[in-house]
Amino acid sequence: MNMLKLSWKYLISKPLNTGLNILLLALGLAIIAVLLLVQDQFESQMDKDAKGIDLVVGAKGSPLQLILSSVYHIDFPTGNIDMKEAKAVSRNRLIKNAIPLSLGDNYEGYRIVGTNYDYLELYEVEFEKGKAWQKPFEVVLGQDVAKALQLGVGDKFMGSHGIGSSSHEHDHHAYVVTGILAKSGRVVDKLVLTSIESVWFTHYEEDEHDHSAMDRPVATKGFPNTEGDREITTLLIQYRSPMAAVQLPRFINSRSSLQAASPTFEISRLFELLGVGIKMIKGLAFVIVSIAGLSIFIALYNSLKERKYDLAVMRTIGASKKQLFFHIVLEGIILTGLGALVGILMGHLFLSILVIGQEQGALSSITPWVFLKEEVWIVLFAVVVGVVASIIPASGAYRTDIAKQLTK
């Protein structure tokens, strides 16, 4: 027998009351845990995917949409831009590197991105199998795509037009897998990468009949060589100097029909917008935790009335005042400590349910069973709630007048 066991026995002698209190507290803490996990992983994922991209240039429209579609590949593109104009912009002396992207097709919901080798370098990819594309219609698959669709090097498939998975298929030319990327934990895991020429050839009828073009090697750097009027979707830009951050966006936005957006700026704007909602949910979580604390206080306070006699008996058989105080505080701590553990578990469980069936969405990068340092704070916070809730009942136990209780 020890204090912990004693307090535990008293708690489980009222299973419903105890269970309800634990559940209520767990619910509040689960919400906090989910918020912590999502915020942490979402933000770090956002940072990881935008690393190395200083500016995105695309068609006029919502700058946030431009960033989401061409950096994170979650929203629809704002439209296409003329390649000649893009080329002109990219020659600016403030630009170190400009990577063209051509979007618009998908395979089974995974986006097909036409680009050059710079994009592979940007994300520091490594090949698990095979090598990069060299001719039109050769593609490289991100790890998640290859796994989900069970495709290997040499396999062929038909792309579909549009970003979503339900659009019509291009039935003229099949893509051939030439390489599969190793898992990187970045957005490329979920993409089908190919040359810009591949995307053009699926969309421009005249090229399809120029069969010699199919065997010509594609451009691996810069823009593809062509005389025709061609379009791309966006340019990912790396600055040469910090000066560029001041001059370049303004220059592009005012002097051309293009739009420039900075990932860092747009994402912090996005979090600002989401922030209101997150704050409200957080507030709700704290209200629930406070109610749980109050409920624990009431439960302990009420049980104290019923237990005055038990406490007096404990004193007669040798318990000191401090031990009785500790006995009640320990009940509060056990309740809230368990509540915290159940809450954290619930949070992770909730997140893992949320992630199921989200292979391609914005939440797909979240790993539910990663534990954060902050979760230790949740446990500590809960224990503090337990101590605060039990301190008044415990001092009641401390002051129990044995003789008076026993003669009642």
Added chain:
Amino acid sequence: MILAKDISFQYDANHQFDIPDIKLDEGEELLILGKSGSGKTTVLNILGGLLKPQSGTVEIGNTSIYDLKGAALDKYRGANIGVIFQKPHILSPLTVEENLQLAQYFSEKREKHLIEKMLNDLGIAHKKNSKISSLSEGEAQRVSIARALVNNPKVILADEPTASLDDENAAMVIHMLKEQASRMKSALIVVTHDQRVKEHISNYILMGGVS
């Protein structure tokens, strides 16, 4: 073994209790008889270290218990004084055995074999893992006796131990108390208004009530 001298106690100016000096050696028995309101329970509380008198001393095993402070008195009481109440007052969330373990835990004695022995002696060993709610009244009273005696106390104090029991159980409880007290060489003090107990314990004093 137990010595109470010059004790005076009053709840307020009009309720002065007249408390006789008490001296018992090991193995001796004493019955304190009196009507309700005569201060019997007050005496018992004072002797048990539960209620500090206004003046006078209570010595148990050569220790003046009211000179002990706070937790020291609690531990001394737990280890050396066994108190039995009118109602069993066993802690219901615990099992029979755990009630006895708790008494040892609080008094900081760790003699497991005494628990087994006490349960056997009082014939409740088969109930050791039972919940308190499943016990009969006689069994419950035996558990409370076992809990009071599990630390081999120097003094056993029983407050109306037979009041709610029928003749048969009352005789059994008194018999048990006497037997255990003499085995452990403890001083036994029974406080009661129950005349049936007089047949078993010849040495008694009468409390006169409020003076």
